[in-house]
Amino acid sequence: MAALSAAIGYFVVLRGLSFAGHAVTDIGLTGGAGALLAGFDPLAGLFAFSIGAAAAVGLLGARARERDLATGLVLAFALGVGALFLHLQTRYANAQSALLFGSVFDTDPGLLRVVALVGVVAAAALAILYRPLLFSTVAPEVARTAGVAVGTVGFAFLIVMAVAVAETAQIVGVLIATALLVGPAATAIALVRDPLRGIALAMALGIGESWAAIGLAYASFGWSRGAHSWPVSFFVAVLALAGFVAAQARRDRPRRRDA
Amino acid sequence: MSETAAVAFVNVGFRRGERSILSRVTFQIAAGEFVGVIGGNGAGKSTLLQLTLGLLGPSSGEIRIFGHAPREARGTFGYVPQRIELDPDLPLRASDFVALGVDGARFGLPLPSAERRARVAATLADVGATAFAGEPVGRLSGGEQQRLAIAQAIAGRPRLLLLDEPLANLDIDGAAEIVELVARLARERGLTVLLVAHDVNPLVRAMDRILYLADGRAAIGTVDEIVNEDTLSRLYDRPVDVLRVRGRVIVVAGDEVHE
Secondary structure, eight states, X not given: OHHHHHHHHHHHHHXXXXXXXXXXXXXXXXXXXXXXXXXXXXXXXXXXXXHHHHHHHHHHOOSHHHHHHHHHHHHHHHHHHHHHHHHHOOSOHHHHHHHHHOOGGGOOHHHHHHHHHHHHHHHHXXXXXXXXXXXXXXXHHHHHHTTOOHHHHHHHHHHHHHHHHHHHHHHHOHHHHHHHHXXXXXXHHHHOSSHHHHHHHHHHHHHHHHHHHHHHHHHTTTTSSSXXXXXXXXXXXXXXXXXXXXXXXXXXXXXXXXX | OXXXXXXXXXXXXXXXXXXXXXXXEEEEEXXXXXXXXXXXXXXXXXXXXXXXXXXXXXXXXXXXXXXXXXXXXXXXXXEEOSOOOXXXXXXXBHHHHHHHXXXXXXXXXXXXXXXXXXXXXXXXXXXXXXXXXXXXXXXSOHHHHHHHHHHHHHHTOOSXXXXXXXXXXXXXXXXXXXXXXXXXXXXXXXXXXXXXXXOSGGGTTTOSEEEEEETTEEEEEOHHHHSSHHHHHHHHTSOEEEEEETTEEEEEETTEEEO
């Protein structure tokens, strides 16, 4: 899951979609909360709203600047509604907390099977889109003249991103899905100069950071007063940021051609 | 009209809202010709390219590319867009950038193949870019990126090469090198070339004919036939002076001056 998220994150970073990616997770939260309120499976709500949000962002804003504006508006609206939903429903405090922060240690096997299946489908979709997506990210006009449906490819990618993000959110929680999406990818882009190896590195980092975070969370049992371990999502966020900062520092020092 | 013409415009008009961008444009370009498309700002040069590529449809008249409608001629185009400024942090090597021109429009992951690698290497060699094949594209100079964009455009083995202002942002020597490169590629590969520029001078020796645009009207012919006071005054519909200074041509049309 972390690997898929990181691979998709690679294109999210390249296409300047970090904000949209984060927004989609937040909006998924609204969906989850709404589903809880209405008595449906919160995960179904999470998926439906994430995908809907990605579609809305894709339809509203074609250019980067428009897209940021569209994302901001959709996000603000959805968060407002989400806050209302969470306020109105008071019965399932545990489910709410799982939605927000995830629950790596007690994910049930049935859910894991769904997650794995959807993950495989999303990964396959990304592999199929890979070349036209890269082409239309790097040279949109040339891609269009070569017969790439640039708009459709971009839209399809937003949907795949929404699915992946919703997936990650189910395990690590809405709040931290962005860290796994963008962190390893941004680190890899800073370190490696060719796309396939970069994606591979991002995936490895995603998995590594996730396991390390789980390990740290396990070890943190008893660090603070009380019998709780620190949340995994905290460690994921810290590791993702640390990785990126380290990569930037490393890149900025050596070789600057002809500067 | 002859079916073998590489590009044929018959009475083509293009309007954007109330504004007429091109009106009654008629010309034919034979296969293998090198044509410079010259005109001032807003004369309709880029619109003419977009119409040729089928990215825009004409408001009136007919366009044929090797006897086909532009949209059906997709595989015949190689396109070098205006203002190539790649993000300095783009994690792509020059060879990855050119490879997109080979098969970037196809779905799926690129499988490593000797044929693909050989084709990228041959194309890089053809534009004199072998020396920086492994460098990140975003860190290369404007002239080097221009060469790579040309390599990307010809990597798909087009019959018709369209370049939008490839000489802008280059100094005189840089411009001369690019013109020489395009002329040689056209000769070796039997390409038809449409090169958009606002300055006639760097192109005088390389181009077979000139397509001059003024206020949405077009005239085609050899440089001597077109770049003279009679023809240009008729095209601009106002008195035009053509000055020849030290082997350079300068066109003065009212408050519009260009070389």
